[in-house]
Each structure stands twice: as structure tokens, then as C-alpha cells.
Amino acid sequence: MLLSQQLIAASEEASGTDLILPATSELIGGLIAFTIVGLIVWRFALPQIQKALDERQAAIVGKMQDAEQTKQAAEKLKSDYEAQIAGAKSEAAQIVEQARHQAETMKADIVARAQDEAAAIADRAKADIEAQRASVISGMRSEVASLSVDMAQKVVAGTVDRGAQQALVEQYLSELGGVNN
């Protein structure tokens, strides 16, 4: 091939318009290829993503509801426990109060009983003392009378008989007792 022919051929080929102007077959091919992409995006990808988003939203909402329920249950449990504790506390206070009351009653009983007993003991003692006193006095009285009789016998030996003397002393002593009493 001659050089000039070659150059002409080259310049024709290198015009660049081939590069810039799209070929019809490529336009059609490109249109079909892109349409398929568009359909996949429109009919498959975006609905699937929407589905994922919906699921995610449902999962999050569900979890939040679960958490809310758990929280409510926990709060109920807490208030139950608090009520139980408060009940136990008041019961304990009641028990303590009862015990105190019982103790007070027992104390009062014991004191009263002790006082009664003491009083009884004192009374008994007093009665014993009185009895003893009475017996001592009567003992003494007869002793004194006997002594006086003995004494008077010694003083007026033989003048007065023993029976008369005894009567005389008895009289004297009863007079003396009337004065003492």
C-alpha cells in the first residue's frame, strides 16, 4: 500500500467520531442492560431494603416493649417486696408492742403478787407477834401473879390462905390491866 493511501486510511479511521458518536447497537444494548438494572433496583433491592428496615423497626419496637414489660414487672416486684417489708416491719413492731405490754402486765402481776405476799407475810408476822405477845403477856401475868403470891406468902406467911391471896392478886392485876389497856 502506498504511504499516501495508508495516511488517508489512518486519518479516516482516526477521525474520532467513531469514539464520540454512540453506535446504535450499543445504545440499544445499553438501554436493555440499564433497564434490567433499573427493574432489579426498583422491584427487588429497594423493597428488600424496606423489608429489612421494617423488620429492624419491628425488632427494636418489640425489644423496647419487652424492656418496658420487664421494667413494669420489676417495679411491681419491687413494690410487692416493699409492701411485704413494710408489713413485716409493722408486724414486728406489733409483736414488740405486744411483748412489751405482756411484760408490763407480767411485771404488774409479779409486783402485785409480791406486794400481796409481802403484806401476807407481814400480816402473818404481825399475827405471830401478836400471838406471841399475848402468850408472853399471859405467861408473864401468871408468872407475876405466882411471884406476887409467893412474895406475899413470904411477907404474910400464914395469914391469908393461898386461895384468897391468889384472888387478891388476880384482882389487882386486872385492875392493873385495866389501867394499862
Add this chain to the structure above:
Amino acid sequence: MGELVAFECDTATDVVCQPPTVNELFELPTLFSIGDVEITRQIAYFFLATLVVAAILYFGLRKPKAVPGKFQLIVEELVAFVRDGIAKDIIGPEGTKYVPYLLSIFLFILVGNFFEITPFINYPITSRMAIPALLAIMTYLIFVFMGFRKNGLSYLTGIIWPKSVPVAMRPLVGIIEFFSTFAIRPLTLAVRLFANLVAGHVMLSLLLVTGFTYLFVQPFDFTFNPLWGVLWFLLGIAIFVFEMVVAFLQAYIFTLLSAVYIESSLHPEH
């Protein structure tokens, strides 16, 4: 289809080699024909991109779970990036309606762009004008249609006779705005994506093929030096990383601008 012309040169004779054109990098062999329509490898790549997008979405979302796995999370993040970061941020609450379209162009362009640096493909489908042009035309149709549907004829009059500028300026600004909206926008939208990916593909091809040539192919008449090959190759690798950023950025920009154009049609007073 041209063969790799450089290899046809007879270096023994003094014939000037026919230089390969830039088209060499973008024309791939025809795989088969349906009637007169040649199904080239590019077209197969278009459908491969569709397949990749479909696979990503399918495996990411086939069994969506309330507590997502890693892959589902990545796909959800991608969707959220377009839905919240582009559609809702730019267009507002009405933006939700445009999420299917915006997400489709974002994923299609993203995967198409990443083909540039995908081993064994190494060919961005967005470097064929068909794809950027097609998507730009779609964006154009959507924003023009929505502009008229939402605002009636005042959409057009608002552009031609902009009330927000002084009366004396209105004819000039009106003409500029009219051409900007109805002619420049779709063109720039398409060309920006196309040119970026063409440039990236050319750059990568040149660097890596040059590196390969220096390293493994016998030179014509310059001193063979493997060091040059290594340097070219390293530079190619650096650009490779750079192109990853470009691939993402261009998909983002195209989607973002589509949203911006739709928004400006819905609320032309802004």
C-alpha cells in the same frame, strides 16, 4: 476492526508504520451477530455490568436481616448513600421518588467504571459514548418532564425570563439559561463521564502497555532498558489507584448532578 498495527510493521524495510489510532483502544472484537447487528464485546460488558449489579443486590439483600451481615450492611450503606446523601439531601423529601432511578444510575456507572481496573476486563463501559449518552438523555427527559409537570409553562418562562435578575439583563441571562438547561446540561453530563473514563483508559493502557513493551517485547531500534519498563509499570500502578478514585467520583458526580438538575426543575425559583 484493526489489528494491532505496530506488529504488522516490517521493521526490516523502511516503510513508515501506520500509527494506531486511539480507536484501537476502544474497539473490541465482535462476538456474534444478530442479523445485521454486531454484538461486540462492549455490549457483552454492558450486560456483565448488569449482572454484577444484580449479583451485588441479590447476595446483599436476598435474606435481609434485622441485624445485617457485613455484605448486607455494605449494600445498605450504598443505598443509604444515594437515598440520604444524594436524593433526600439535594431534592428534599420528594427525592424518595427518584431513589430507584438515582440508585440505578449510580450502581450501573460505578460497576461500569470499575471495569476499567478490573483484571481481565480492563475496559470501562462508560468510555463508550452509548452509556453516558443514554443515561444523560434519561436524566434530561426526567428533569424536563418533571419541570413541566410540576410548574407547567412557567418552568420554561422562568428560565427564559428569569425574574430574579434585573430586567435589562433578562434577555441575555434567559438565552444563556435556556441553552445551559436544555442543551449544555445533558451534553456536559455525558461528556464529563465519558471523557474522564476515556482519559483514564488511554492513560492506563499507554502506561501499562509501554511498561510491558519495554520489559518483554523486543524494541525496534532504541536501547532496550528494562528499568524504563519498571518505571512505566509503577506509574501505571499509581494511576491504577488514582482511577479507583475517579471511578467512584465520576459515578457520584453523575448521580449528584442528575439529582441537582431534577431539583432545579422541581424548584426553579432557587
